[in-house]
Amino acid sequence: MTYTVAVSGASGYAGGEILRLLAGHPEIEIRTVTAHSNAGQPLIQHQPHLRSLAHLTLEDTAPEILAGHDIVFLALPHGQSGQYTDALGAVPLVIDAGADHRLVSKEAWDAFYGGAFHEPWAYGVPELPVGDGTQRDRLRGATRIAAPGCNASTVSLSLAPGVAAGVIDPSDIVSVLAVGPSGAGKSLKPHLLGSELLGTANPYAVGGTHRHIPEIRQALATASGAESADIRISFTPVLVPMARGILATSTAPIVDGVTDAQIRGAWEAAYAEETFVQLLPGGVFPRTADVLGANTALIGLAIDRAANRVTVVTAVDNLVKGTAGAAIQSMNIALGLPEDTALTTNGVAP
Amino acid sequence: MTYTVAVSGASGYAGGEILRLLAGHPEIEIRTVTAHSNAGQPLIQHQPHLRSLAHLTLEDTAPEILAGHDIVFLALPHGQSGQYTDALGAVPLVIDAGADHRLVSKEAWDAFYGGAFHEPWAYGVPELPVGDGTQRDRLRGATRIAAPGCNASTVSLSLAPGVAAGVIDPSDIVSVLAVGPSGAGKSLKPHLLGSELLGTANPYAVGGTHRHIPEIRQALATASGAESADIRISFTPVLVPMARGILATSTAPIVDGVTDAQIRGAWEAAYAEETFVQLLPGGVFPRTADVLGANTALIGLAIDRAANRVTVVTAVDNLVKGTAGAAIQSMNIALGLPEDTALTTNGVAP
Amino acid sequence: MTYTVAVSGASGYAGGEILRLLAGHPEIEIRTVTAHSNAGQPLIQHQPHLRSLAHLTLEDTAPEILAGHDIVFLALPHGQSGQYTDALGAVPLVIDAGADHRLVSKEAWDAFYGGAFHEPWAYGVPELPVGDGTQRDRLRGATRIAAPGCNASTVSLSLAPGVAAGVIDPSDIVSVLAVGPSGAGKSLKPHLLGSELLGTANPYAVGGTHRHIPEIRQALATASGAESADIRISFTPVLVPMARGILATSTAPIVDGVTDAQIRGAWEAAYAEETFVQLLPGGVFPRTADVLGANTALIGLAIDRAANRVTVVTAVDNLVKGTAGAAIQSMNIALGLPEDTALTTNGVAP
Amino acid sequence: MTYTVAVSGASGYAGGEILRLLAGHPEIEIRTVTAHSNAGQPLIQHQPHLRSLAHLTLEDTAPEILAGHDIVFLALPHGQSGQYTDALGAVPLVIDAGADHRLVSKEAWDAFYGGAFHEPWAYGVPELPVGDGTQRDRLRGATRIAAPGCNASTVSLSLAPGVAAGVIDPSDIVSVLAVGPSGAGKSLKPHLLGSELLGTANPYAVGGTHRHIPEIRQALATASGAESADIRISFTPVLVPMARGILATSTAPIVDGVTDAQIRGAWEAAYAEETFVQLLPGGVFPRTADVLGANTALIGLAIDRAANRVTVVTAVDNLVKGTAGAAIQSMNIALGLPEDTALTTNGVAP
Structure with a gap:
């Protein structure tokens, strides 16, 4: 029909x-x-x-x-x-x-x-x-x-498997996003002019004020199975000179005692059957160009034992x-x- | 002469x-x-x-x-x-x-x-x-x-005052940098081609492998006054479509009990007399365009009590x-x- | 099948x-x-x-x-x-x-x-x-x-209707193209590095040496109905900071005595039934973003009586x-x- | 003083x-x-x-x-x-x-x-x-x-020596310019938004309506020594994704009988003693990056006998x-x- x-x-x-x-x-x-x-x-x-x-x-x-x-x-x-x-x-x-x-x-x-x-x-x-x-x-x-909010869904998809599996600690997440200005819409604001965006990187909503923060906290709390979970996130978006795209780098502490296989396994299990959310092989990380115009979220995962953090880099087309x-x-x-x-x-x- | x-x-x-x-x-x-x-x-x-x-x-x-x-x-x-x-x-x-x-x-x-x-x-x-x-x-x-290494000096300048003053904890730093490709030199590598960089954000050296990490650890240990200080950093650079520039977003946990005034005071004191390293007023953050061709490092500082982290955004021209x-x-x-x-x-x- | x-x-x-x-x-x-x-x-x-x-x-x-x-x-x-x-x-x-x-x-x-x-x-x-x-x-x-060659087909589609209808003089064509570097392929050449292309416009093959020139001359001669037609073109491509896209500005002298309606009518007649080559209304001109990823050639036509030239601006995705x-x-x-x-x-x- | x-x-x-x-x-x-x-x-x-x-x-x-x-x-x-x-x-x-x-x-x-x-x-x-x-x-x-107007002075400097020396015909000039949006000022207009300019080429004022046209005609008439000279120009500016810069490609017919040496000599003589207007060697053409932040106009000159036109490519920082x-x-x-x-x-x- x-x-x-x-x-x-x-x-x-x-x-x-x-x-x-x-x-x-x-x-x-x-x-x-x-x-x-x-x-x-x-x-x-x-x-x-x-x-x-x-x-x-x-x-x-x-x-x-x-x-x-x-x-x-x-x-x-x-x-x-x-x-x-x-x-x-x-x-x-x-x-x-x-x-x-x-x-x-x-x-x-x-x-x-x-x-x-x-x-x-x-x-x-x-x-x-x-x-x-x-x-x-x-x-x-x-x-x-x-x-969803574009930044929110990107970060939530990045970390939810690890939170749900209990292999990362959601109380000290740090996310920094390189984003294109189309996410801000066609608003006629000076900082969205081409002259202000070409050839430069421009942070905004620094320090915990971005509106997508509660949406991420909600999604991860839901993933954790406990609405009252302690989810805290330092969230910084940076406008970069591309019309569309989000490249979100998100890190969270590794829970004591979990193995690399358990960590990677959490993401593999969550997305193994998914068409539009794909975990890349170890050592491979996505670019926003790879998802331009596509409905795909590409996720690269690194386990950084020296920093005791998992680093997840996710590429999404903010408009798709x-x-x-x-x-x-x-x-x-x-x-x-x-x-x-x-x-x-x-x-x-x- | x-x-x-x-x-x-x-x-x-x-x-x-x-x-x-x-x-x-x-x-x-x-x-x-x-x-x-x-x-x-x-x-x-x-x-x-x-x-x-x-x-x-x-x-x-x-x-x-x-x-x-x-x-x-x-x-x-x-x-x-x-x-x-x-x-x-x-x-x-x-x-x-x-x-x-x-x-x-x-x-x-x-x-x-x-x-x-x-x-x-x-x-x-x-x-x-x-x-x-x-x-x-x-x-x-x-x-x-x-x-110095361009990324290393940018991150070190971002955090050293807080480490030296003891107001942030250097054992759990997270830095994500939007960087232009000129930092990689004129090397003829496929991922540095214009077609691969225009309109896209591209992470590299994810997961603790970047060569500037030991340089940052060394500079911050020196700043802390203890060569043996426990300095750990999750460090992720992201190539974005600008020929030059580094916008480094760095966060570190706030030490228990310190006040906002103490935090901000650490950076103010460190750079008050400096010509080329300038702390911006509260709520103001820099763009890389602001330092293009200049020898200036511009630093914006936010205190995010909800995330219990200080967020420092620093703009530098990587070549200057x-x-x-x-x-x-x-x-x-x-x-x-x-x-x-x-x-x-x-x-x-x- | x-x-x-x-x-x-x-x-x-x-x-x-x-x-x-x-x-x-x-x-x-x-x-x-x-x-x-x-x-x-x-x-x-x-x-x-x-x-x-x-x-x-x-x-x-x-x-x-x-x-x-x-x-x-x-x-x-x-x-x-x-x-x-x-x-x-x-x-x-x-x-x-x-x-x-x-x-x-x-x-x-x-x-x-x-x-x-x-x-x-x-x-x-x-x-x-x-x-x-x-x-x-x-x-x-x-x-x-x-x-076809990407630049060649773009210029040929721009001017062929006017040449075929005899309303423009093909012996003094001037075409200048803003082009993305993907047309040059993945070749590892210094001038194709991102650092050399970001934030700058870069001409190449200036002065009549580009290989697409004979292809344009052939296509327009075929359109004119006379293989021996006098087709001359000043052709200059300029690399600009977009991964893909061609915006070709082509001009040719107006033949004496033809009316504006005859000129516009030539293009309208040629492409009225075409899906992928579209003439835009008077006063409207295309951007390459409008055809990104699409098989469309969008054509804007201006009749400049002061300069005695027709100006045709055509946008094409070079890879599509x-x-x-x-x-x-x-x-x-x-x-x-x-x-x-x-x-x-x-x-x-x- | x-x-x-x-x-x-x-x-x-x-x-x-x-x-x-x-x-x-x-x-x-x-x-x-x-x-x-x-x-x-x-x-x-x-x-x-x-x-x-x-x-x-x-x-x-x-x-x-x-x-x-x-x-x-x-x-x-x-x-x-x-x-x-x-x-x-x-x-x-x-x-x-x-x-x-x-x-x-x-x-x-x-x-x-x-x-x-x-x-x-x-x-x-x-x-x-x-x-x-x-x-x-x-x-x-x-x-x-x-x-001066930025586009006007760029085109005028490109062609004035040839007009003054009588080696090119100013009655059929064609200029197409790749320009950055800063020339349009900080106006809050939809077509100047970053999302509309990133990754795309965008023509405007097509067909003889740009306000710099009379300024060019005036400057070239002055150069020719005859205020009543017949100066006609087809002029098309194209916004491209760089904050500043003009790359002007200008062509004009070669006057019958002049030699290549006479043509090149006209530009050489005009600018030999100039600091800020420089003629590049034969076969070399400028990029806008080469003049970013500088007061230089760099001029590349080609003599295209097949098209019977001189092609001049000039790079200028529009704001300098x-x-x-x-x-x-x-x-x-x-x-x-x-x-x-x-x-x-x-x-x-x-």
């Missing part, structure tokens, strides 16, 4: 990537695309790379326009999707690419976001461990899905596996379609 | 940068430039940006050609400068931009480099704490100077403060010249 | 892109991948982005290994494919991504390439005008196909529409498959 | 570069920096690379604040400097980095800019031919100077030789100081 779809925020980067992927999906009809200030204009004017969708015109992002579809994607700034939820009650499947439905803890929401708190939805990172299963179990048949690809992978699961429909593991490189 | 200078490795990146800076030095006459396979060719063919030195021709890198100058710079691959040392015994000042004379510990040399071990020279990072003083004290009047600028600053000190001669604090941005 | 395929040069950029596209082709089985010095190694070691082909091992590029497939792709340096031609006589379809079978004129071959001259094959730019038809006519049922995509599009035509099988019009942007 | 200086537009890119260069000028005291919306803030907040000027605070850009200095630099958007001219009547030297005082022809101003027309000032490209002399003659002792360096070089001339004070010929590369 064919599902009708509406995509809000269609003139932005996340919305554009959802459309790029859906355009190749055989079970989907993209019927409606919406925007705020750009409503009334052709989609192609704002997404000139989406040639196959040149016939679409942006409509207003209004509940009555989004309603009446089988599936609605919300690709809006955080704090905005919540207001649409009630009005979209009759829509069979709603997928939010924003943050509004990710956090379980109102306290964490208040501390890092603020504004109205909304109930958490099924979390769109299917491969993350949850007890004996994975988040995939919660996504099957789901009607409301929260796509980090956002739009995760959303569509989760949609496929919710609808009972083959999980990889319209998604590729192969990156566009060089 | 004017000092005559010879620069070996003049067709490479480090040699080129030494020449660029020396070209503006009023007390220096660049008399001789040497290379290996490129000997006999005009310097300008290999360094087309050094217009004021278009009259120079590359000679062979032979001891008899280097001898007879007041100052000799060695900008050679590690393991090669050592062989020239004896033959240059009569040269009043020799500055090695390579690794051969940096390490005090033969054991560390053997573990990370191998080959003949050479005696350590005065270490060319003047601002680093050493007991009640700094490395500068050892550089005054020095006749043999080892310029990381290598050639450090060499010339050290030369100025050794010769008793104003320390900032031919060096600028102002970066070329955007 | 399923066609078996062998791809030579599989560890290079062109070979890698052929594989990336073929991996999504429902009628193709990639059975054999070959290389020279890398034979015996896993493909994934050289093409870490091709996750779905991780099971393949590189074999030697020997005629007996390539023979026995339904289709053979040759992605070898120019001058090398010719030697395989005879040995592959029994292969139903051979597609050469190199230059050996592109040129009709031995004189042009001798002047720009040299070495053994090989007979010209059907030219893999289906949309190019040829008399009343297009090159597509020659590709239907073809058994030997020469994929410029090479591998053209090869596969041509293969589809030759085999009678839908022309767009395994090819997309949508770029990966931003 | 020391001249006091005020710089308006000090929070922008042109103003910042003027300050970076002036900071190293021994005869200049930077007393006042001004801005519009950022007035009252520390300069270092907007120009974090200008460490030596960290003591300065931005004041309002008001005539009474600018007046009372020996020299005033206006680095304001075009159309704004004109309004200050009258109020600054008593200032001994005013240098405008904007367009308001560049054009001689009111008609050209109206066609490309519009708004109030202002009288032309001495044109700040000292090396440009003017009859038997150069623009330098007009700059000696000048009290009002118009710094294209703007701020030209302003300060002109200031030095006007004041009778050594022309190269505070300016370097050596680029920062790689």
Whole structure:
């Protein structure tokens, strides 16, 4: 069958990537695309790379326009999707690419976001461990899905197997991420100008203020099996001169007494059957180019006994596996379609 | 007076940068430039940006050609400068931009480099704490100077004040660096091709294998005042698409009981009088563009109580403060010249 | 039915892109991948982005290994494919991504390439005008196909409609191209190092020496309907810091007396029915990001009466529409498959 | 003696570069920096690379604040400097980095800019031919100077010698420029975002609409010795992913009968004595990296007899030789100081 779809925020980067992927999906009809200030204009004017969708015109992002579809994607700034939820009650499947439905803890929401708190939805990172299963179990048949934060899912996928297996200590995680600016959206901010980003590395949200921190803590606590687990993370993102991509270097202390085989075994076991999360052989580490345009998270693992830390380097395309690809992978699961429909593991490189 | 200078490795990146800076030095006459396979060719063919030195021709890198100058710079691959040392015994000042004379510990040399071990020279990072003083004290009047490794000096400058003051615990340091490829020199290696570096982030030497690790441990042990201090570091460099620059994010646990004021005070005290190492105000963090072409290390400091870690982000131009600028600053000190001669604090941005 | 395929040069950029596209082709089985010095190694070691082909091992590029497939792709340096031609006589379809079978004129071959001259094959730019038809006519049922040079096909597609319609004068063309370095392959040459390409624009083959010049002249002469047409082109490629992409700015004098409508009409008529070559509306010009990973050539056209020239700006992904995509599009035509099988019009942007 | 200086537009890119260069000028005291919306803030907040000027605070850009200095630099958007001219009547030297005082022809101003027309000032490209002399003659002792447009001066310097000598035909020039986005200033426009510029080439002002066209025509007409000369130019700028730099490829038809020696001789004669405009040897062409941060224009010249065109490739740092360096070089001339004070010929590369 064919599902009708509406995509809000269609003139932005996340919305554009959802459309790029859906355009190749055989079970989907993209019927409606919406925007705020750009409503009334052709989609192609704002997404000139989406040639196959040149016939679409942006409509207003209004509940009555989004309603009446089988599936609605919300690709809006955080704090905005919540207001649409009630009005979209009759829509069979709603997928939010924003943050509004990710956090379980109102306290964490208040501390890092603020504004109205909304109930958490099924979390769109299917491969993350949850007890004996994975988040995939919660996504099957789901009607409301929260796509992950791109940095959050990258770090969570990096460390969750080790946390779940008890081979690393999650109370002293350090993550530093090289990230492309597309994760920040099309906002007209001085520090996002090309002149400010070309040829330079630029840290931001240093010192524990980034909004993805509570999302990582939540995902790893869930993986650990103890919601009250002591999860602490020093998290620093650094903008580097590439339009897309996240290369996350994450380290955590090795638990006393575990062997190298136990450590590596934890990651191998977690992802052995996964298509889109792949552990690389020992001594091999990923580049973001390897996953450009792909839904793949590539993970390289090193055991540094001199530093007594595991180092995990993970490459993700922030707009695909980090956002739009995760959303569509989760949609496929919710609808009972083959999980990889319209998604590729192969990156566009060089 | 004017000092005559010879620069070996003049067709490479480090040699080129030494020449660029020396070209503006009023007390220096660049008399001789040497290379290996490129000997006999005009310097300008290999360094087309050094217009004021278009009259120079590359000679062979032979001891008899280097001898007879007041100052000799060695900008050679590690393991090669050592062989020239004896033959240059009569040269009043020799500055090695390579690794051969940096390490005090033969054991560390053997573990990370191998080959003949050479005696350590005065270490060319003047601002680093050493007991009640700094490395500068050892550089005054020095006749043999080892310029630092670019990554090593960046991380050492980042953390040394906190280690020296005892406010951070050096036994669990984590450093992740976004670095430009010029630090790797002009080597013709596939992973250094433009197609492999443009638009992507690329980790290397993951898991404790990078050769700058023992140099950092040595510098921080010296800063701590105890050569036997327990210094451990998880160190991961990531190549990002900028020709030059290092942005090092370094974290270390906060020692129990110290206050925010004590922490910040450690860095303030260490660098208050320094021209080329500057602590930025709270909440401000540097970009590599801010130091491009400059001899400045800019340091941003965050105290993350939730993670119980200090996060230090430091920006350096790997070819200037990381290598050639450090060499010339050290030369100025050794010769008793104003320390900032031919060096600028102002970066070329955007 | 399923066609078996062998791809030579599989560890290079062109070979890698052929594989990336073929991996999504429902009628193709990639059975054999070959290389020279890398034979015996896993493909994934050289093409870490091709996750779905991780099971393949590189074999030697020997005629007996390539023979026995339904289709053979040759992605070898120019001058090398010719030697395989005879040995592959029994292969139903051979597609050469190199230059050996592109040129009709031995004189042009001798002047720009040299070495053994090989007979010209059907030219893999289906949309190019040829008399009343297009090159597509020659590709239907073809058994030997020469994929185009990336710069050549980009410029030829830019100007052929105007030449064919007689609205521009092809005797004084000027083309300047911003190109990514992947077009030069994985060659270990100093000027292709990342440090030499990041943050800089770098011209090469200035003054009429680039090897794609005779290919453009041939394509435009064919389009004009007169092999002896006076086609002259000032052609300058400039390497810019993007891994892939060609943005070609081409201008030619307006023929006296033609109207703006006649000019624009020439391009509209030529490409109105084409999927992969699209004329943009007046005042709109393409970016290379819009075609990244896509088989699309996007063309913007301006009529500059003050300069008496038409300016055509065309964006192409050099590895797709410029090479591998053209090869596969041509293969589809030759085999009678839908022309767009395994090819997309949508770029990966931003 | 020391001249006091005020710089308006000090929070922008042109103003910042003027300050970076002036900071190293021994005869200049930077007393006042001004801005519009950022007035009252520390300069270092907007120009974090200008460490030596960290003591300065931005004041309002008001005539009474600018007046009372020996020299005033206006680095304001075009159309704004004109309004200050009258109020600054008593200032001994005013240098405008904007367009308001560049054009001689009111008609050209109206066609490309519009708004109030202002009288032309001495044109700040000292090396440009003017009859038997150069623009330098007009700059000696000048009290009002118009710094050039960056693209305009680059193209003018590229072709003026050939036009002045009558060896190329200026009625059919074609110029295509690869340019960095800093030339467009800190404007918050969507197409200047990093995500839109990284990894892509992006043309703009295609088809004869760029505002630097009349400035080029004026400069070349002056060089030709005939204000009424028929100068026509097809001009296309292309944004490429580098923060600064212009690589201009310019071609013009060869006049019948002139020899290669006459052609090359024209450029050699024009620039033989120049420090900052250098003709490279035959077969050598410049990269923008070679002039980064330098006041040098590097020119490569090819004679393409097959195309009957001269091709000139010129590299300039748009913010230095294209703007701020030209302003300060002109200031030095006007004041009778050594022309190269505070300016370097050596680029920062790689």
